[in-house]
Amino acid sequence: MDKKQILIVDDDPDQRLTLRLPLESAGYTISEATSSAEGLAKVKEVKPDLIILDVMMDTATAGFQLALDLHSPDPESEYKDFRRTPIIMLTAIHSTTPLRFTPDEDYLPVQTFIEKPVTPEGLLAKVQEILGDK
Amino acid sequence: MSISSPPGNAIGPPKPSPVRPARTLVEAELVSSVAWLIHLRWIAGAGVLLATWLVGTVFNLGIPAGPLFTIGSGILIYNLIFYLAERRLTHASAPAEAYDRLAKWQVSLDWLAMTLLIHFSGGIESPAILFFIFHLIIASIFFPPRTAFAFAILAIGLISGIALMEFFGLLPHVTIVGYLETRLYLNGLYLTAMLIFFASTSLIAAYLASSIHERLRLREEEIVELSKSLQRATTRLQTLNNGARTVGSTLELSKVLNRLVKSTAEAMEVRACSIRLLDKSGQRLEPVAVFGLSQAYLEKGPVVAMSNPLAREVLAGKTINIPDAPNSPLIQYPEEARQEGISSMLSAPLIGKDQPLGILRAYAVEPDRFTPEDEAFLSAIAAQGSIAIENAMTYQTIEQLDEAKSQFIRMVTHELRSPVSVTQSLLRTLAAGYAGSVTEQQQDILNRTTRRVEFLQKLIDDLLDLAAGKTEVKALEAREPVDLAASLERVVKRFELSAQEKSLTLALYKETTGDSLVVMATMEGLDRVFDNLISNAVKYTRPGGLIKVTLRPMDGEANVMVEDTGIGIPEEAMLHLFEEFYRAPNAKAIEHEGTGLGLTIVKDIVTRFSGRIAVQSTPDVGTTFTVSFPLTRPEEI
Numbered sequence: 001m002d003k004k005q006i007l008i009v010d011d012d013p014d015q016r017l018t019l020r021l022p023l024e025s026a027g028y029t030i031s032e033a034t035s036s037a038e039g040l041a042k043v044k045e046v047k048p049d050l051i052i053l054d055v056m057m058d059t060a061t062a063g064f065q066l067a068l069d070l071h072s073p074d075p076e077s078e079y080k081d082f083r084r085t086p087i088i089m090l091t092a093i094h095s096t097t098p099l100r101f102t103p104d105e106d107y108l109p110v111q112t113f114i115e116k117p118v119t120p121e122g123l124l125a126k127v128q129e130i131l132g133d134k
Numbered sequence: 135m136s137i138s139s140p141p142g143n144a145i146g147p148p149k150p151s152p153v154r155p156a157r158t159l160v161e162a163e164l165v166s167s168v169a170w171l172i173h174l175r176w177i178a179g180a181g182v183l184l185a186t187w188l189v190g191t192v193f194n195l196g197i198p199a200g201p202l203f204t205i206g207s208g209i210l211i212y213n214l215i216f217y218l219a220e221r222r223l224t225h226a227s228a229p230a231e232a233y234d235r236l237a238k239w240q241v242s243l244d245w246l247a248m249t250l251l252i253h254f255s256g257g258i259e260s261p262a263i264l265f266f267i268f269h270l271i272i273a274s275i276f277f278p279p280r281t282a283f284a285f286a287i288l289a290i291g292l293i294s295g296i297a298l299m300e301f302f303g304l305l306p307h308v309t310i311v312g313y314l315e316t317r318l319y320l321n322g323l324y325l326t327a328m329l330i331f332f333a334s335t336s337l338i339a340a341y342l343a344s345s346i347h348e349r350l351r352l353r354e355e356e357i358v359e360l361s362k363s364l365q366r367a368t369t370r371l372q373t374l375n376n377g378a379r380t381v382g383s384t385l386e387l388s389k390v391l392n393r394l395v396k397s398t399a400e401a402m403e404v405r406a407c408s409i410r411l412l413d414k415s416g417q418r419l420e421p422v423a424v425f426g427l428s429q430a431y432l433e434k435g436p437v438v439a440m441s442n443p444l445a446r447e448v449l450a451g452k453t454i455n456i457p458d459a460p461n462s463p464l465i466q467y468p469e470e471a472r473q474e475g476i477s478s479m480l481s482a483p484l485i486g487k488d489q490p491l492g493i494l495r496a497y498a499v500e501p502d503r504f505t506p507e508d509e510a511f512l513s514a515i516a517a518q519g520s521i522a523i524e525n526a527m528t529y530q531t532i533e534q535l536d537e538a539k540s541q542f543i544r545m546v547t548h549e550l551r552s553p554v555s556v557t558q559s560l561l562r563t564l565a566a567g568y569a570g571s572v573t574e575q576q577q578d579i580l581n582r583t584t585r586r587v588e589f590l591q592k593l594i595d596d597l598l599d600l601a602a603g604k605t606e607v608k609a610l611e612a613r614e615p616v617d618l619a620a621s622l623e624r625v626v627k628r629f630e631l632s633a634q635e636k637s638l639t640l641a642l643y644k645e646t647t648g649d650s651l652v653v654m655a656t657m658e659g660l661d662r663v664f665d666n667l668i669s670n671a672v673k674y675t676r677p678g679g680l681i682k683v684t685l686r687p688m689d690g691e692a693n694v695m696v697e698d699t700g701i702g703i704p705e706e707a708m709l710h711l712f713e714e715f716y717r718a719p720n721a722k723a724i725e726h727e728g729t730g731l732g733l734t735i736v737k738d739i740v741t742r743f744s745g746r747i748a749v750q751s752t753p754d755v756g757t758t759f760t761v762s763f764p765l766t767r768p769e770e771i
Contacts, residue, residue, distance in 0.1 A: 012552070018559035021568035056552075116551075117558035117591070120566045 003029040004131055007048035009039035009066065010090065011057045015118075019052055022120035023127065036066045043070065043082055050131055053110075054090045063089055067110050086111040086130050090118065161230035163354075167275060168220055168233050171240055175213040182206030182251065196311025201254045209247050216240055237276045241285070244269060249292045256310050258297040258328055259318050266293070266332075267339050274343030286340035290333045297325055370511050373401035374518065387526035391423030394494075394519050399425045402508060404498040405476070409484070410437060411492035411523070412449075419445055419492060427474065427497065434470040442466045444481060449490040453482045453513045457502035477501040480508060482516035486524045494519055543601050551598075554591050561587060589727050596731035599662065600714070600738060613743065615766050616660055618651045618692050619644055622685055625664040629672055637677045640668075645686035653692055653763040655743040663739050666732040667696040667759050673725055674757075675700035691762045702753035711749060712737045720753070736761075 006028045010016050013034075020030045031046045033039040035057060043051070051070070055063035067087050070079045077083075087110045111130055114123060127133075183206035190199045216236065223232050248269060252260045266289050274282040299305035300319050307319050318324050376397055391409050399407035406426030410419035419437040439445045444464040448454055456462045456479045460472040471479075476497045484491040494516040498504065504512075563569060565580040572580065626642045633640035653660075664683075671681045679699040686693050703711065707718035715730040722728070740747045745763040 012556055014556045014560055018556065018563045021563050022566070025568050117555035117562070119559070119562050120568060 003027060004049040005029050005031065005046055006127070007031050007033065007039065007042055007046060007051045009033045009036070009051060010054040011035060012054070015054065018118060019123065022124055026124055036062045039066055040069065040079070043079065048085060050127060051085060051087045052090065053087055088126060088130065089113050091115055164230060164237065164276065165233050168237055168240070171272065172213060172217050172220055175209060179206050179209035179213060182209060195313050198254050198308055202251070205247055205250050205254065212243050241273055241276065245288070245292070249296065252293065253296050254308050256313070257300045257307055257319055258325060259314055263293065263332060267335060270336055270339045271343040274340055275347055279344035279348065282340045282344045283337070286336045289336050293332055294329050297329060301325060370401045373397045374514060387523065387530055388423065390522045390526050394515070394522065395423045395425040398494070398496065398512070398515050402496055402511065404496050404503065406497040408495050409492060409519070411484070412439065412490065431470055431474040434467045437466065445493060448481045448483045448493050451483050451485060453480070453509050455480050455504045455509055475499055478503040480504040480512050482512040484516050484520045484523060486520055491520055491523055543598060546598065550594055554587060554594060558584065558587050558591065593729045596729045596735060599735045600731055612656055613654045614656065615652045616655045616657050618653055618660070618685055618694065618763070619646070621657065621660040622664060622683060622694065625661055625668055626683060628665070629668050632672055633681065636672065638672060638675055638679050638681055640681045641683065643682065643684045645684060651685065651687055651692040652766045653743065654766050655763065659739045659743060663736050663761065664694070666736045670732065671696055671698040671700060674698070674721060687765065688762070690765055692765050694761045695758055697756060697758040699756040702755055702757055703749070703751040704753050708749070708751065
């Protein structure tokens with residue numbers, strides 16, 4: 001069976017590294033993108049089984065925008081093939097900042113959130129749960 | 135800076151009221167005199183009847199009782215008609231002219247009755263002749279001097295007519311038997327003397343009464359004028375007072391200024407009023423609030439303090455009155471003023487604590503419109519306005535600073551937290567062996583590094599919490615009804631494991647009567663408060679100890695007590711407990727790491743949710759923190 005493909009979209013190279021190492025050692029194939037635009041292009045190219053997305057990139061909510069684009073309910077959407085691709089979102093939003101998100105906010109088409117700092121064990125557990133590899 | 139357009143015409147000039155305009159003093163006097171005269175006439179008519187009866191029966195003099203009774207009754211009858219007429223006029227709130235007509239009728243009929251009375255009581259011999267004098271006085275009160283004199287001459291004519299007709303036998307003379315034995319009415323000398331004296335007395339009486347009355351009338355007019363100027367003064371005082379209240383009621387600069395110009399123009403009853411403030415360069419005067427001026431006039435060109443002679447003088451602290459603006463050398467834009475229809479201007483300085491702020495100016499259509507009184511008034515308004523403007527400016531600066539602070543915190547959130555959290559992730563990845571195996575010593579160093587970075591992370595989070603609470607006033611608006619029990623359950627559950635590891639008993643008691651205790655707060659805020667309090671209790675209670683968390687309603691409040699059997703807080707530390715970065719010495723001894731911000735944050739959040747926090751502690755026995763929040767009733771949700 002082919003290795004499952006995971007796309008990491010994050011503008012921070014160090015953060016990408018901390019995500020990549022445990023996932024690779026768990027047997028996943030990793031591709032990376034450093035911006036929302038690159039992320040969207042890579043989605044079509046590598047057709048990932050899962051996307052790990054940073055919320056804050058070029059703007060404070062760039063990650064959300066990308067997730068909304070990918071999971072758009074529009075039948076004509078150019079990403080309609082990826083509407084069901086699961087997304088894990090990385091947040092560094094502190095509880096007292098004005099932006100408050102919780103995973104149950106249903107307008108966000110995101111499977112789950114991981115709060116930074118990311119622990120390798122926490123990350124692997126979430127990924128394996130979503131991909132049914134547990 | 136924005137230029138405000140004159141406010142909408144929501145409040146226009148007062149509409150003419152359907153009620154008749156208030157009477158002038160003179161008119162009011164006429165109206166009341168008519169009633170007064172009717173009142174007196176009842177006595178006069180009754181007096182004639184009574185006198186006739188007395189003279190005829192008691193003094194037994196031979197008077198023509200029939201005609202005299204008729205005259206007396208006649209007076210009472212026509213007075214009844216006047217009485218009814220007057221009541222109708224009052225009821226219909228008739229104009230003053232109707233009362234004037236009524237007064238003329240009254241005087242005319244009175245004079246007819248008077249003349250008849252004199253004829254039937256002995257003509258020139260009648261003592262009733264003297265009564266004419268007070269009739270003349272009444273006429274002088276009612277009518278202007280010229281009419282009063284005409285009535286005096288009429289009286290002289292009437293009396294002379296009766297006397298002469300009786301003298302020449304053209305009218306039968308009525309002799310009162312038993313009163314005068316001599317036939318004086320046929321005595322030419324007596325007749326002449328009597329008529330001359332009557333005539334001169336009448337004229338003098340008319341003159342005196344008229345002039346006294348005229349003088350009174352003038353004084354009344356003065357009083358009216360005086361009361362009008364008092365009214366104006368009151369309006370102005372009200373404007374001043376409103377201005378003072380504006381200072382207190384709003385700190386929004388544009389609102390303060392717009393209210394000021396509008397009320398000033400209205401109080402001074404002038405066409406327009408404006409405020410120009412110096413811009414940041416301290417050179418240009420920009421219009422910031424305007425009432426009653428056209429946009430074209432405002433855009434006439436820049437007003438630069440140094441090159442505008444009027445602005446220079448006013449900014450130096452003088453109030454300047456320009457009676458003829460289009461021709462004044464002080465005015466920078468005389469032609470524009472002429473086109474705008476402005477003839478006179480009054481400018482007062484707006485002076486702050488340290489420097490001039492700008493100019494308050496009133497504009498009038500009439501030339502030479504402003505009096506010294508106006509100058510004093512505008513200066514007073516400007517002095518008060520200066521305070522308002524400075525307060526509002528200070529407030530604006532504070533708001534901007536506040537916004538900048540929030541911005542800074544948001545920046546720090548990302549820029550400071552992000553590298554620290556990535557460092558943590560990197561260290562964990564390394565420690566977990568994903569980048570190759572690590573030796574025991576390397577592992578130890580990685581663990582130590584991880585702990586330090588974790589502490590750094592906590593410190594940053596705490597600082598952010600604190601800063602957020604201090605700066606984000608708007609956080610209050612985000613409050614919502616939150617169930618205290620749910621928050622406590624959540625937090626207690628979080629600490630169950632660490633309590634177990636330390637062999638501590640951690641118990642939650644909910645002493646509620648069934649209703650949930652709901653307070654206005656945020657879920658995150660409450661969790662943070664209890665998180666801090668319970669984590670302190672866990673940290674500073676020795677193994678085997680007890681931590682009791684109790685929730686109970688008390689006097690309209692919800693009380694949460696966190697009791698422990700821990701190390702306690704030394705007395706000298708109690709005072710500093712809620713200070714930033716403070717840590718009690720015995721706490722430091724137990725826990726090396728700690729930011730000293732936890733309780734500061736707790737107090738901050740509790741205060742934000744309108745709550746209170748209290749602490750009781752005995753060293754080596756234990757500590758109790760009590761937090762109270764006002765309860766929210768279900769109907770308020």
